[in-house]
Amino acid sequence: MQALANARVLADDGFVSDRVLLLDGERIVALTPKDDPRIAKAERRDLQGAYLMPGFIDCQVNGGGGVLFNDDPSVEAIRAIGRAHRRYGTTGFMPTLISDDLSVIAKAIASVRSAMEARIPGVLGIHVEGPFINALRKGAHDPAKLRELDATGVALLSSLGAGKMLVTLAPEVTRPETIRQLTDAGVVVSAGHTNGTYDEVAEAFRHGASGVTHLFNAMSPLSHREPGAVGAALSDENCWCGLIVDGRHVHPVALKLALRCKRPDRFMLVTDAMPSVGSSRDSFMLQGKPIFVKDGVCVDENGTLSGSHIDMATAVKNTVQMLDVPLEQAARMASAYPAEFLGLGKELGRIAPGYRANLVACDDRLQVKETWIDGHSSR
Numbered sequence: 001m002q003a004l005a006n007a008r009v010l011a012d013d014g015f016v017s018d019r020v021l022l023l024d025g026e027r028i029v030a031l032t033p034k035d036d037p038r039i040a041k042a043e044r045r046d047l048q049g050a051y052l053m054p055g056f057i058d059c060q061v062n063g064g065g066g067v068l069f070n071d072d073p074s075v076e077a078i079r080a081i082g083r084a085h086r087r088y089g090t091t092g093f094m095p096t097l098i099s100d101d102l103s104v105i106a107k108a109i110a111s112v113r114s115a116m117e118a119r120i121p122g123v124l125g126i127h128v129e130g131p132f133i134n135a136l137r138k139g140a141h142d143p144a145k146l147r148e149l150d151a152t153g154v155a156l157l158s159s160l161g162a163g164k165m166l167v168t169l170a171p172e173v174t175r176p177e178t179i180r181q182l183t184d185a186g187v188v189v190s191a192g193h194t195n196g197t198y199d200e201v202a203e204a205f206r207h208g209a210s211g212v213t214h215l216f217n218a219m220s221p222l223s224h225r226e227p228g229a230v231g232a233a234l235s236d237e238n239c240w241c242g243l244i245v246d247g248r249h250v251h252p253v254a255l256k257l258a259l260r261c262k263r264p265d266r267f268m269l270v271t272d273a274m275p276s277v278g279s280s281r282d283s284f285m286l287q288g289k290p291i292f293v294k295d296g297v298c299v300d301e302n303g304t305l306s307g308s309h310i311d312m313a314t315a316v317k318n319t320v321q322m323l324d325v326p327l328e329q330a331a332r333m334a335s336a337y338p339a340e341f342l343g344l345g346k347e348l349g350r351i352a353p354g355y356r357a358n359l360v361a362c363d364d365r366l367q368v369k370e371t372w373i374d375g376h377s378s379r
């Protein structure tokens with residue numbers, strides 16, 4: 001048994017500093033008063049007043065540590081990306097493949113399945129972002145890769161068999177019945193890279209889509225006569241919204257307005273990170289196109305945003321500083337809420353008995369000091 005003491009622990013009722021966290025193997029046993037006799041028998045660690053929060057969960061990670069998942073959809077790439085992001089508090093992640101050929105998607109799915117079987121730390125499944133999207137909102141995706149989601153695609157997306165499958169698609173180029181088929185097969189469907197009308201996107205929600213990918217970016221905007229994908233996402237009380245909080249992808253005022261629209265547990269932070277995160281590289285190739293890190297964002301030669309250069313600890317800090325969100329809520333936007341979105345809310349995202357011991361310890365400046373995945377410390 002391990003006892004993590006002298007920390008400000010994010011419990012369900014907020015930060016508490018009068019309790020000790022007991023772990024047994026890969027699970028949390030209890031958050032217990034300091035005089036619990038089990039503490040004396042445990043291996044005791046003094047966390048020196050650090051914040052101790054549920055480990056961060058990132059549903060959108062294209063790369064990290066110099067590795068791009070599209071370039072190298074292999075088990076080793078997943079391991080390297082996970083290792084790079086763990087330094088910034090991410091203990092659960094969805095390797096994300098942007099629009100590519102079905103053969104590449106098949107290879108990525110097989111690698112994620114193998115990575116899950118090999119228990120590579122942190123990997124929770126896969127996010128297939130496109131190619132079933134709208135060319136009008138392609139962002140940095142290669143238009144030559146885009147295609148319709150047919151029966152072959154549905155079968156492929158339903159084939160993971162381990163972990164979670166998240167698919168970003170554009171509702172207006174996908175039949176609603178196809179979305180229902182996917183969600184019936186356990187696939188989590190998110191609307192994104194969409195030029196859909198309010199009605200088209202709302203219909204996707206009625207057919208099982210449960211989120212939107214990077215709210216505001218690469219989607220039809222909110223306007224007064226046509227509320228678009230943004231209006232559909234913000235008016236649907238159940239839909240989860242992924243947010244990139246780097247101060248560049250979306251103006252902080254737009255994000256603050258979004259947060260006022262509905263319950264806080266429907267917003268989740270994503271990094272949309274590129275290989276430059278956790279690496280000293282300031283350029284890389286994306287499907288044959290050079291991408292540069294410039295002023296803290298990734299852009300192509302035309303200046304089009306091409307993924308982000310933030311890590312999750314920075315996203316949490318930005319959410320506190322730019323959006324005036326209390327730390328406990330910002331931390332949940334990076335843990336409990338994405339866990340719920342993925343259907344993992346009963347085992348990940350909370351510091352509570354029976355939950356997997358996935359944790360992050362940070363100092364007052366939200367610099368990550370240590371992480372735990374299934375009870376194993378990064379130290």
Ligand SMILES: [Zn+2]
Nearest residue numbers: 129139214218
């Ligand atoms: Zn995207």
